[in-house]
Amino acid sequence: MVKIYADVMLAKLARWLRLAGIRAVNVPYEDDTRILLLVGKEKAVLLTSDEQLFLRARKQKTEVLLVPEAGIEYQLAFVSEVMGVRIRKNPAEVCPVCGSGLVKLGKNMAVKMVPLQARSHYRAFYFCKYCRKAYWHGSHWKEIGKRLAKAGRMRISKRDLTSGSLPRPRLR
Numbered sequence: 001m002v003k004i005y006a007d008v009m010l011a012k013l014a015r016w017l018r019l020a021g022i023r024a025v026n027v028p029y030e031d032d033t034r035i036l037l038l039v040g041k042e043k044a045v046l047l048t049s050d051e052q053l054f055l056r057a058r059k060q061k062t063e064v065l066l067v068p069e070a071g072i073e074y075q076l077a078f079v080s081e082v083m084g085v086r087i088r089k090n091p092a093e094v095c096p097v098c099g100s101g102l103v104k105l106g107k108n109m110a111v112k113m114v115p116l117q118a119r120s121h122y123r124a125f126y127f128c129k130y131c132r133k134a135y136w137h138g139s140h141w142k143e144i145g146k147r148l149a150k151a152g153r154m155r156i157s158k159r160d161l162t163s164g165s166l167p168r169p170r171l172r
């Protein structure tokens with residue numbers, strides 16, 4: 001699939017996209033010129049809610065989506081619809097912070113890294129090597145799953161689709 005970059009304002013959406021199983025990367029710059037250079041060079045798609053940046057990207061034929069300012073579920077549904085990619089029902093086993101794949105934590109490591117209360121309720125624990133953080137399928141995880149399912153059921157208005165996504169980016 002084509003690489004997706006999200007601008008700084010959409011960092012939260014990028015995190016949710018990763019949980020939805022859609023690989024999205026945070027743009028490491030705030031400067032529009034540098035952003036467009038990077039995205040253009042990598043032939044990626046840029047997600048932004050900044051109309052100025054959107055218009056500028058289009059002008060120089062960079063693939064870009066103008067993400068409507070809306071709740072996270074609607075934004076997820078928008079990206080999924082336009083890019084033709086599915087939203088997972090169960091959160092992907094990726095680190096919500098950096099998007100790397102998680103590794104399962106062995107029992108001994110879990111004892112060191114996971115609070116006792118969580119260990120008494122859950123069995124499977126995961127670890128992000130890059131952020132050095134442990135995760136588990138707690139109530140938080142269920143909540144994420146519910147919101148992904150909601151996003152999967154959402155319909156996008158025609159207006160948002162036509163104003164925010166032309167020319168339509170290549171599908172995968």
Ligand SMILES: [Zn+2]
Pocket residue numbers: 095096097098099100128129130131132
């Ligand atoms: Zn991480």
